[in-house]
Amino acid sequence: MKLNRLLGTAALAAGLYGTTVSGVQAADLEFYFPVGVNAPAVETIQEMVDAWDEAHPEHTVKAVYAGNYEETTTKALTAAQAGNAPDVAVLLAIDIFTLVEEDVVAPFSQMATSEEDKAWMDSFIKGFTVDTVFGGETYSIPFQRSTPIFYYNKDAFREAGLDPEKAPESWAEMIEIGKKLVKKDDAGNVVQWGTRVPNLGLAGLWLLGGMVYSMDGTLTTDSGTEVQFNTDATLSAISFLKSLAEEGIMQPGGVTWGDTPKAFIEGNTASMWTSSGNLAFVNDNAEFEWGTAFLPGGNHPGASLGGGNFYIFKDTSDDEKAAALDLVKFMTSPENAAKWAISTGYVATSEAAWETAAIKDYTAQLPQALVARDQLPYAYREVATFQRKRVAQIMADALEAIIAEGADPKASLANAQSEVDKILADYN
Amino acid sequence: MSWPVRPTQQIGTALDHVAGMTLAAVLAVLWGLPLLYSVWTAFHAEKYSVQFDLTAPWTLQNFVEAWNAAPFGLYFINTVLLSLMAVSANFVLCTLTAYGLVRYRFRWAGPLFALIMVQMLITPEILIGPNYLTLARLGLIDTIFGVALPYLSSAFGIFLLRQTFKTVPASLDEAATMEGAGMWRVLWDVYVPLAKPVYLAYGLVSVSFHWNNFLWPLIVTNSPEARPVTVGLSVFATVDSGVEWSLVNAATLMTTAPLVLAFLLFQRGFVDNFMRIGIK
Numbered sequence: 001m002k003l004n005r006l007l008g009t010a011a012l013a014a015g016l017y018g019t020t021v022s023g024v025q026a027a028d029l030e031f032y033f034p035v036g037v038n039a040p041a042v043e044t045i046q047e048m049v050d051a052w053d054e055a056h057p058e059h060t061v062k063a064v065y066a067g068n069y070e071e072t073t074t075k076a077l078t079a080a081q082a083g084n085a086p087d088v089a090v091l092l093a094i095d096i097f098t099l100v101e102e103d104v105v106a107p108f109s110q111m112a113t114s115e116e117d118k119a120w121m122d123s124f125i126k127g128f129t130v131d132t133v134f135g136g137e138t139y140s141i142p143f144q145r146s147t148p149i150f151y152y153n154k155d156a157f158r159e160a161g162l163d164p165e166k167a168p169e170s171w172a173e174m175i176e177i178g179k180k181l182v183k184k185d186d187a188g189n190v191v192q193w194g195t196r197v198p199n200l201g202l203a204g205l206w207l208l209g210g211m212v213y214s215m216d217g218t219l220t221t222d223s224g225t226e227v228q229f230n231t232d233a234t235l236s237a238i239s240f241l242k243s244l245a246e247e248g249i250m251q252p253g254g255v256t257w258g259d260t261p262k263a264f265i266e267g268n269t270a271s272m273w274t275s276s277g278n279l280a281f282v283n284d285n286a287e288f289e290w291g292t293a294f295l296p297g298g299n300h301p302g303a304s305l306g307g308g309n310f311y312i313f314k315d316t317s318d319d320e321k322a323a324a325l326d327l328v329k330f331m332t333s334p335e336n337a338a339k340w341a342i343s344t345g346y347v348a349t350s351e352a353a354w355e356t357a358a359i360k361d362y363t364a365q366l367p368q369a370l371v372a373r374d375q376l377p378y379a380y381r382e383v384a385t386f387q388r389k390r391v392a393q394i395m396a397d398a399l400e401a402i403i404a405e406g407a408d409p410k411a412s413l414a415n416a417q418s419e420v421d422k423i424l425a426d427y428n
Numbered sequence: 429m430s431w432p433v434r435p436t437q438q439i440g441t442a443l444d445h446v447a448g449m450t451l452a453a454v455l456a457v458l459w460g461l462p463l464l465y466s467v468w469t470a471f472h473a474e475k476y477s478v479q480f481d482l483t484a485p486w487t488l489q490n491f492v493e494a495w496n497a498a499p500f501g502l503y504f505i506n507t508v509l510l511s512l513m514a515v516s517a518n519f520v521l522c523t524l525t526a527y528g529l530v531r532y533r534f535r536w537a538g539p540l541f542a543l544i545m546v547q548m549l550i551t552p553e554i555l556i557g558p559n560y561l562t563l564a565r566l567g568l569i570d571t572i573f574g575v576a577l578p579y580l581s582s583a584f585g586i587f588l589l590r591q592t593f594k595t596v597p598a599s600l601d602e603a604a605t606m607e608g609a610g611m612w613r614v615l616w617d618v619y620v621p622l623a624k625p626v627y628l629a630y631g632l633v634s635v636s637f638h639w640n641n642f643l644w645p646l647i648v649t650n651s652p653e654a655r656p657v658t659v660g661l662s663v664f665a666t667v668d669s670g671v672e673w674s675l676v677n678a679a680t681l682m683t684t685a686p687l688v689l690a691f692l693l694f695q696r697g698f699v700d701n702f703m704r705i706g707i708k
Contacts, residue, residue: 042498062651066646067659285474
């Protein structure tokens, strides 16, 4: 190990001698990462970081597990405010506005300036780069991204006399097919629902965003200062959501995010709308034939994007920034992006990653994973504004009041709209 | 003068008793269910997490998997160190403060005590930022001592001990002083022994607080060498990919086992003391 490092240093020194005049300064990097998927994710990220460390003996890097997304952002901001910022961190893509407002991150577009760097920044799939930009600068690099897809039980489709290769594409089809999938016992209790769309909390808002997008609307605009909640697009998405329960296709009232995959593998529901991050879980646990498809949409398919990106912090030396940039390039290289996607279920972020042999083997075994990529042209950023936590909470609460308490949709949306407009007035 | 007890009153009392017991039993079951459920899921494969099939095979696989998901051995040692450090410092500092406040009725004792109590109004989360800054300046980020530092004394502990010390009869104190005991001797031989139940109760509450504390240690530590079990446990809260209850519950049982055992061992003392403190 030590010998390896020594040899590595010698080789690198020799290499440097030939190519560049300026010396490379040793950098000690600190890298915060969150975990939102099953435990092996920690191991995989550690392996990848170790591989970079090994290839760069002049630098050291310490990968620090920092909880979930929210906790990681809190930790990074607390540390940054105490002058102790990490060099690099994976944080929610939509936290860009908060991080810019707190003035703690450095734009990639000012650090990665060579032709090669620019090509690298251009190599990511377009949908994922929407939420990396603010004020003309690129602040983050896509890494662990997810998007919801439609999962369905093919055996249940067959049993209901439906074509198992034909998933519903529109909301109307969802309702028509959903009705046929509902199964009741002799006492009239539902033993199998037609579908399950989580509609509570931030997860509910995440899915609603995609439905609105499928009606050519958007809940928030790119500026981060505008919410378009009280619109016809939102109203039609909500009336579709409500009709699922009214038509007896989905359990009435609030539907939670966390219990949804379980309800699906247990046959409690014949289909579900949930994150592509559940592919591995469903694959490991489902005892029936299952498929995936685009989420049914209004005018066309539509889905929200979610997940985390790499950010580099401002308060570090230029040498550390350069080393951090190199680490980010390494972590997002096609091979590593593919490795990360395969071990976690996140959607690989570049076309090149989808061309690697590793991911081709993976999708040959699990063709259901391709749907998430193919759906990307119809996917758009999730709710993102300044003061995101407050704004998103107000919107999620309004949705919950409509769904679970039967509040009037139009009035609730209008109320929530005026509340968030007040918060965002400071930014306009 | 005594009133004859009427039969209906007797029946009423008996009914009250039955109702009381039934209510207690129902509450006990309600309270116990989550624990039973976590034991069930922890010892069964994931697919039995909602199928209560009594013939389902038992397994220890979840524990093995959970144990290997994070360096739990190290985390346990850290948590024990952290709890011991915080609790012993609390005992010493709170005892001395309470003793000073009760025995030496100096001029500003009242306002000073009020000031200490006001601290209980501040939620710990608000202090994370300032405390982090202090630790960063002291160079104590990423150390177990750094995690414990803001918790070495507590307003609640001072309050509890002050109230207990106040109930010690002045005559006991005076008698000891007459016998020639100095102030340390009086504290050690008169006040502390009388407050033993309070120490036990407060110790258990404190240990369980430090055992469960998560956000603060997560934020001020970066290395496994300084992190407590809760940080290891949080790896299982995987909302993006569906929660695996069998794994989560195996990890939870594993990390809470020492506390549950301690509670069972000290149960009598624990509950009795809490009743007494509550009544005061």
